Amino acid sequence: MADKEDPKNGKMGKGKSKVVCGYPLSIFFIVVNEFCERFSYYGMRAVLVLYFKYFLRWDDDLATSIYHTFVALCYLTPILGAIVADSWLGKFKTIIYLSIVYAVGQVAMAVSAIHDITDSDRDGTPDSMTFHIVLSMVGLFLIALGTGGIKPCVAAFGGDQFGEHQDRQRRTFFSVFYLCINGGSLLSTIITPVLRAQECGIYSKQKCYSLAFGVPAALMVVALVVFIIGSGMYYKAEPQGNIMLDVCKCIGVSLAYTICINTFYITAYQQWLKKLLIAQIKMVLKVLFLYIPLPMFWTLFDQKGSRWTLQATTMDGNFGALVIQPDQMQTVNPILILTLVPIMDSLIYPLIKKCGLNFTPLKRMTVGMLLAAIAFVCAALVQIQIDVSTKQLLHSSPYILSGQGFIYFKLTIKGKANSDTEIVENQAITFVGFTDYFLVYFRFVNGMKTAVNVSTAAADFGLIEPFYYSNYSQIKNGKATFTLRSGSQSCEYSTNFGFGSSYTFFIHSTLVFGSNCQDSVTAVEDIKPNSVHMALQIPQYFFITAGEVMFSVTGLEFSYSQAPSNMKAVLQAGWLFTVAIGNFIVLIVAELAKIPKQWAEYVLFASLLVAVCVIFSIMAYFYTYIDPTEIEAQFKKKINEDDEDDKSKPGKAEVEMVKRDSIKCHDEYDKATQTKM
Numbered sequence: 001m002a003d004k005e006d007p008k009n010g011k012m013g014k015g016k017s018k019v020v021c022g023y024p025l026s027i028f029f030i031v032v033n034e035f036c037e038r039f040s041y042y043g044m045r046a047v048l049v050l051y052f053k054y055f056l057r058w059d060d061d062l063a064t065s066i067y068h069t070f071v072a073l074c075y076l077t078p079i080l081g082a083i084v085a086d087s088w089l090g091k092f093k094t095i096i097y098l099s100i101v102y103a104v105g106q107v108a109m110a111v112s113a114i115h116d117i118t119d120s121d122r123d124g125t126p127d128s129m130t131f132h133i134v135l136s137m138v139g140l141f142l143i144a145l146g147t148g149g150i151k152p153c154v155a156a157f158g159g160d161q162f163g164e165h166q167d168r169q170r171r172t173f174f175s176v177f178y179l180c181i182n183g184g185s186l187l188s189t190i191i192t193p194v195l196r197a198q199e200c201g202i203y204s205k206q207k208c209y210s211l212a213f214g215v216p217a218a219l220m221v222v223a224l225v226v227f228i229i230g231s232g233m234y235y236k237a238e239p240q241g242n243i244m245l246d247v248c249k250c251i252g253v254s255l256a257y258t259i260c261i262n263t264f265y266i267t268a269y270q271q272w273l274k275k276l277l278i279a280q281i282k283m284v285l286k287v288l289f290l291y292i293p294l295p296m297f298w299t300l301f302d303q304k305g306s307r308w309t310l311q312a313t314t315m316d317g318n319f320g321a322l323v324i325q326p327d328q329m330q331t332v333n334p335i336l337i338l339t340l341v342p343i344m345d346s347l348i349y350p351l352i353k354k355c356g357l358n359f360t361p362l363k364r365m366t367v368g369m370l371l372a373a374i375a376f377v378c379a380a381l382v383q384i385q386i387d388v389s390t391k392q393l394l395h396s397s398p399y400i401l402s403g404q405g406f407i408y409f410k411l412t413i414k415g416k417a418n419s420d421t422e423i424v425e426n427q428a429i430t431f432v433g434f435t436d437y438f439l440v441y442f443r444f445v446n447g448m449k450t451a452v453n454v455s456t457a458a459a460d461f462g463l464i465e466p467f468y469y470s471n472y473s474q475i476k477n478g479k480a481t482f483t484l485r486s487g488s489q490s491c492e493y494s495t496n497f498g499f500g501s502s503y504t505f506f507i508h509s510t511l512v513f514g515s516n517c518q519d520s521v522t523a524v525e526d527i528k529p530n531s532v533h534m535a536l537q538i539p540q541y542f543f544i545t546a547g548e549v550m551f552s553v554t555g556l557e558f559s560y561s562q563a564p565s566n567m568k569a570v571l572q573a574g575w576l577f578t579v580a581i582g583n584f585i586v587l588i589v590a591e592l593a594k595i596p597k598q599w600a601e602y603v604l605f606a607s608l609l610v611a612v613c614v615i616f617s618i619m620a621y622f623y624t625y626i627d628p629t630e631i632e633a634q635f636k637k638k639i640n641e642d643d644e645d646d647k648s649k650p651g652k653a654e655v656e657m658v659k660r661d662s663i664k665c666h667d668e669y670d671k672a673t674q675t676k677m
């Protein structure tokens with residue numbers, strides 16, 4: 001497609017797009033598309049682990065495992081997307097088709113979270129969990145295929161819109177693109193947990209996971225529509241063959257050349273072509289080798305969405321005027337990204353440079369890894385605080401006395417608040433499973449000689465026989481007012497429920513209806529409210545995000561700057577691949593280690609990262625930075641010089657012949673070595 005004159009600066013842009021302030025208008029649609037897509041992805045991901053735990057009723061370990069398998073899949077599929085785009089459909093069509101797959105996946109997730117679909121007895125819980133599990137797994141698979149598939153295409157498609165002389169504009173585009181990623185992630189991580197906390201349903205009201213998944217689904221449709229609207233303005237580069245296959249071929253051919261270096265007559269021109277190819281492959285392999293320890297960083301980084309969110313459910317989210325949901329704590333990451341990136345770029349790095357220190361990209365990445373390890377030490381310290389507060393409960397209330405001496409309860413409470421809790425009382429075992437962070441449990445013991453009815457403005461908890469007790473019921477945390485009624489007489493009792501708490505209320509035999517019954521009810525904490533405040537997670541978020549800025553942002557730049565011109569996409573796919581491996585490591589370590597204490601698991605992950613960091617710093621020490629453009633320019637100069645020499649200049653067919661002969665030689669070599677064996 002022809003380049004188009006930019007009327008403002010006289011530089012060339014690509015495609016049919018109008019040029020506004022030096023930028024092709026088409027990139028506006030790409031940037032908005034990225035914002036909506038990242039909103040969709042991070043919004044769904046924010047509530048995912050709680051959906052597994054509270055809707056599908058999975059335990060913490062299974063929820064964490066499936067979460068990380070999903071994230072890993074999302075970063076494996078970019079390789080697939082790159083292959084499809086480069087060798088078959090081109091970036092534009094790949095983005096369109098895979099976005100449709102993505103949107104269908106999001107809709108499947110939203111439908112899987114409608115409890116009414118299988119709630120035939122209308123008790124508020126799904127009757128066929130298999131249906132919900134299968135549909136949500138299909139949905140997650142389609143989302144992983146879509147989001148990962150389009151990931152390497154969208155940024156590159158945006159870059160394609162700029163002409164050769166628009167380097168500055170292209171750089172600004174990538175910065176805006178990165179801000180859009182984190183802007184979309186920030187907004188959605190605030191909004192979807194709020195939607196999840198709403199109650200919705202046809203027959204019975206339950207936490208609204210369907211809405212929390214439905215809005216990201218709608219945003220993905222918006223992303224697709226916006227992208228299609230810009231269709232007429234884009235520069236659409238033709239697919240140029242499979243880059244991955246090309247790299248493999250390149251390696252094969254250069255190996256063949258190396259083996260057969262003395263076997264064939266190769267012209268000077270061909271020699272330089274071959275040397276350039278080998279040099280480019282060496283550049284890529286050197287960087288890929290450095291990538292080997294990197295997945296460990298992502299292993300820790302991506303536990304924000306799983307272990308850390310589950311940790312937040314055992315904490316107190318009351319920030320005065322604001323009550324923070326456990327999954328909303330993840331917003332601290334994009335907030336800190338949006339503030340730390342400019343601070344690092346404009347203040348910290350220049351300051352370090354002024355001090356005369358050479359803070360190279362690989363040094364930055366090493367420091368980033370250490371910061372992530374520190375974040376996990378902070379998480380372990382917070383976990384110890386949580387465990388201590390739960391232990392206090394075990395020792396503080398093993399025996400409960402009614403106050404009037406006619407009922408003795410022995411309560412043995414196992415487990416943590418907000419996790420499955422078993423309460424043993426006088427041989428009768430009541431299994432209590434918390435279904436939501438905001439719900440708390442209570443029951444009443446009636447010490448009166450008459451039956452007492454207990455109700456609130458919203459619900460009636462039924463009649464309790466004399467000298468008997470009710471089953472546990474659920475109520476929202478915060479202030480609650482109960483009406484106690486016997487015949488036509490009643491009185492009110494008010495109390496406050498903290499996050500994750502559970503209470504037994506003893507109604508004294510001396511209670512007089514018609515008066516204030518506040519003093520005639522004794523409240524006993526079965527499970528203490530979460531006492532460790534969620535704000536204590538902020539230091540771990542700070543360190544992991546500071547680590548991300550130093551590791552991830554630098555790593556992206558490093559991968560781009562050290563890659564040869566024809567293999568930049570390969571290294572981007574390789575970089576995303578480290579994220580996938582990192583998420584698989586969470587599964588392997590958590591499964592193999594099976595550490596019963598959560599704080600110890602955090603310390604294990606921190607120690608592993610420190611060990612890996614030491615290995616990485618040794619590898620980094622031996623790495624020599626290169627300027628691929630300069631190296632390629634030197635080779636090209638040599639190639640051009642020899643190209644001018646008509647005698648040694650081979651035709652295209654000749655070059656192909658050399659390649660073919662080299663592969664043939666490679667085959668011969670294989671045969672020979674096999675015979676030897």
Ligand SMILES: CC(C)C[C@H](NC(=O)CN)C(=O)O
Nearest residue numbers: 181182185333334337552579
């Ligand atoms: C660094 C991630 C692999 C990619 C990036 N995430 C963030 O910026 C999160 N702060 C993304 O593209 O989602």
